[in-house]
C-alpha cells in the first residue's frame with residue numbers, strides 16, 4: 001500500500017555556526033503528498049530541499065510539527081535514491097539489489113532471485129548481473145541503485161537529485177527509465193518525492209511541483225502538472241512549466 005505523506009507545522013533550525021544566529025530552515029511548513037503521486041521539490045540552492053527530504057526519511061528529526069504517513073507514525077516501507085549510488089563495493093550488481101531484502105520487513109512476496117532478475121531486466125542490466133560496481137559506469141551504478149529502491153516495493157520513495165551527477169544523455173535515459181518504472185508498477189505506485197535542480201526534469205516526471213523558496217522556507221507555488229504519462233521530454237509544454245517555475249521564483 002502506498003501512503004499519503006502529511007507534514008504539519010514543520011519546524012527545523014540548525015545550531016549557529018561561527019557566532020551566527022541559528023539558521024531557521026522551516027518554521028511552520030505544511031505539505032501533503034497524495035498516495036501514489038510523484039511530486040518534485042524545486043527551489044534555489046540552500047532553501048532546505050535536502051533537509052526536508054531527510055526529515056521525511058527520518059534521517060533527521062524536526063524541532064516542531066509532525067510528519068505522518070497516512071496518519072500513522074512511520075511503519076511504511078521507505079526507499080531512498082541519492083545523487084551518488086552508494087553501492088556496496090564488494091557485492092555484485094545482483095547482490096546489491098538483493099541486499100534490499102536483508103532488512104526485516106522487506107522480504108519480497110515471491111521468489112527473491114527471480115524478482116532481482118526481473119528488476120535487472122527492467123533497468124537493462126541483465127548482462128551485468130555479476131559485475132562489481134567498480135566495473136560499471138556511473139549510469140549503470142545508478143540503475144542498480146534505482147532497482148534496489150524498487151526492490152523493496154516501497155510505500156514511499158525519496159529521490160535526492162538522483163540524476164544530477166550523470167552526463168546529460170545518461171540522465172535523460174534514466175529519467176525515462178524512472179518514468180517507465182513508475183508507470184509499470186505492478187501493485188500500487190509508491191508515493192514519491194523528487195528533489196531536483198532541473199525544472200524540466202520536474203515537469204517531465206512530477207504530478208505536482210512544490211516550489212520552495214526563502215528563509216525560512218515556504219512554498220512560493222504548488223503546481224499541478226496535468227499532462228498525461230508517459231511524457232515526452234521534448235514536449236514544448238514542459239518548457240512552459242519550466243518558465244512558470246522560474247516565474248514563481250521571481251526569475252522570469
Ligand SMILES: Nc1ncnc2c1ncn2[C@@H]1O[C@H](COP(=O)(O)OP(=O)(O)OP(=O)(O)O)[C@@H](O)[C@H]1O
Pocket residue numbers: 014015023025043044045046047048049050051052
Ligand atoms: N547539518 C547541518 N548543520 C548546519 N546547517 C545545515 C546542515 N544541513 C544543512 N544546513 C544548512 O541548511 C540550509 C539548507 O540546506 P539544504 O541542503 O537542505 O538545502 P538544499 O535546498 O538541498 O540545497 P542544494 O540545492 O544546494 O542541495 C543551508 O543553508 C545549509 O547550509
